[in-house]
Amino acid sequence: MDKSSSHRLLPLKRNWWLKHRFFKLYMLREATVLPLVFFILCLLAGMVALLQGAESWQGWVDFMGSPIVLVLNLLALAASLFHAATFFVLFPRVMPLRIAGHSLPDQAIVAGQWAGVVAVALLFFWLLGRA
Amino acid sequence: MNKHKPQHELQHKQAFDEPLWWGLFSAGGVCFAVLLPAVILFIAVLLPLGLLPANALNYERASALLFSVPGFLFVGAVICLPLFHAAHRLRHGLFDISVGSDALNKKLMYGGAALLSVFALGLVIAGMLS
Numbered sequence: 001m002d003k004s005s006s007h008r009l010l011p012l013k014r015n016w017w018l019k020h021r022f023f024k025l026y027m028l029r030e031a032t033v034l035p036l037v038f039f040i041l042c043l044l045a046g047m048v049a050l051l052q053g054a055e056s057w058q059g060w061v062d063f064m065g066s067p068i069v070l071v072l073n074l075l076a077l078a079a080s081l082f083h084a085a086t087f088f089v090l091f092p093r094v095m096p097l098r099i100a101g102h103s104l105p106d107q108a109i110v111a112g113q114w115a116g117v118v119a120v121a122l123l124f125f126w127l128l129g130r131a
Numbered sequence: 132m133n134k135h136k137p138q139h140e141l142q143h144k145q146a147f148d149e150p151l152w153w154g155l156f157s158a159g160g161v162c163f164a165v166l167l168p169a170v171i172l173f174i175a176v177l178l179p180l181g182l183l184p185a186n187a188l189n190y191e192r193a194s195a196l197l198f199s200v201p202g203f204l205f206v207g208a209v210i211c212l213p214l215f216h217a218a219h220r221l222r223h224g225l226f227d228i229s230v231g232s233d234a235l236n237k238k239l240m241y242g243g244a245a246l247l248s249v250f251a252l253g254l255v256i257a258g259m260l261s
Contacts, residue, residue, distance in 0.1 A: 005151045007178040010227075012229070014228050014229050017227065017228075020180060021219035027224070027227070030221075030224040030227070031220060031224070031250055032216035032220075032221065033216065034165070035132035036163060036213060036216075036217055037214075037217050037221075039171055039175060040210055040213060040214060040217075040247075042175065043174070043209070043210060043248070044210070044247065044251055044254075047206075047251065047254045047255070047258075048254065050190070050193055050194055050197060050198075050258065051254060051257060051258050051261070053190075055188035055246075057190045057193065058149065058190070060220055061179055061188075062179075064174075064175060064178065065179030065181075067178065069175075069179075070175075070176070070179060070180075072178060073171060074176065076167075076171050076175070077168060077171040077172060077176065079170055080163060080164065080168045080171060082166040083160070083164055084163075084164035084165070084168065085133065087160050087161075087163075087164045088164065094236055096176075106203070113164070113165065116165045116167055117164070117169070119171040120165055120166055120168075121169040121172065123169070124169045124170070124173045126173075126176075127196075128173055128184075128188060128199050129173075129183065129184070129187070130184065130187075
């Protein structure tokens with residue numbers, strides 16, 4: 001782009017993304033990291049509590065159970081799933097997979113990634129879910 | 132790609148660091164999508180609601196799980212990489228709504244992610260040594 005043409009472009013207004021559904025969804029996806037950051041800060045607090053001792057750890061578990069924290073973390077759970085839904089469809093576009101000369105259908109790659117999510121959940125169930 | 136740089140800067144300066152931020156963003160995005168749903172469900176929902184077995188994450192078990200080599204890798208995948216993913220999205224989100232200057236936002240976001248990452252990994256090492 002030469003300088004003369006860049007001078008003719010007006011700067012975007014702050015609310016440009018509110019004018020179209022596609023851009024609203026884009027900004028919603030950008031915003032999924034806000035509850036993620038909240039959850040990560042909670043985890044960091046939990047690690048500090050664990051280092052301090054048994055009493056602090058129990059205090060942290062109680063803090064995680066307070067209604068507002070629980071709601072924000074449920075929001076983080078929903079955000080992680082929404083992020084996953086938008087992220088998984090990008091994979092076959094960025095890196096199409098070919099097996100024995102045939103390209104793997106996009107749906108198969110997306111399904112494979114969801115299978116990964118389920119596998120991690122099963123691993124956690126195996127590790128933490130049994131009495 | 133170069134939307135964050137003023138025109139006059141573009142001709143002289145190449146953004147050597149951008150591939151690193153995009154790489155960390157992608158790696159963090161994979162962790163956020165594949166690992167975080169289960170991590171949030173078990174640690175932030177089922178545990179505080181008392182839906183896990185009583186000894187699943189009591190003090191002794193949680194310490195043993197976290198303060199270990201697998202715990203160190205867990206922190207890298209669940210805290211550090213997603214932090215850089217979040218930093219990248221926040222930086223670009225702030226640019227999108229014209230908040231602050233990108234040069235400063237960049238330092239704040241990636242710097243914050245790096246500091247918290249070092250802090251988190253340091254906590255695991257401190258726990259392993261104690």
